[in-house]
Amino acid sequence: MFRKRPDPERAASAVAVVVEGRTIRVPAGASAAAALLLAGVGHNRETAVSGAARAPYCLMGICFDCLAEIDGEPNRQSCMVTVAPGMTIRRQHGRRVARVASA
Numbered sequence: 366m367f368r369k370r371p372d373p374e375r376a377a378s379a380v381a382v383v384v385e386g387r388t389i390r391v392p393a394g395a396s397a398a399a400a401l402l403l404a405g406v407g408h409n410r411e412t413a414v415s416g417a418a419r420a421p422y423c424l425m426g427i428c429f430d431c432l433a434e435i436d437g438e439p440n441r442q443s444c445m446v447t448v449a450p451g452m453t454i455r456r457q458h459g460r461r462v463a464r465v466a467s468a
């Protein structure tokens with residue numbers, strides 16, 4: 366479905382991120398969802414009830430099928446997060462408890 370095209374100009378502006386413990390380089394400005402797809406992990410989350418595999422669908426913040434753990438914070442819509450150097454992205458397994466920010 367998605368294919369990675371080699372592009373020398375993009376390679377020069379690539380960002381190193383850690384996906385499922387493996388460091389990969391992705392184009393600067395790409396989303397964390399794109400990084401998961403480029404890493405070839407297959408799916409980025411499993412549903413809380415049945416454990417069904419899910420992968421990014423809309424890539425524009427509507428479906429929530431791209432939920433992932435980013436820099437240790439679960440329930441992030443990975444399609445809405447731009448990669449940053451050293452960012453850690455992990456697949457999300459089942460339900461996670463949302464953190465509540467203190468005032």
Ligand code: FES
Pocket residue numbers: 398420421422423424425426427428429430431432442443444445
């Ligand atoms: S892919 Fe649909 S909200 Fe991210």
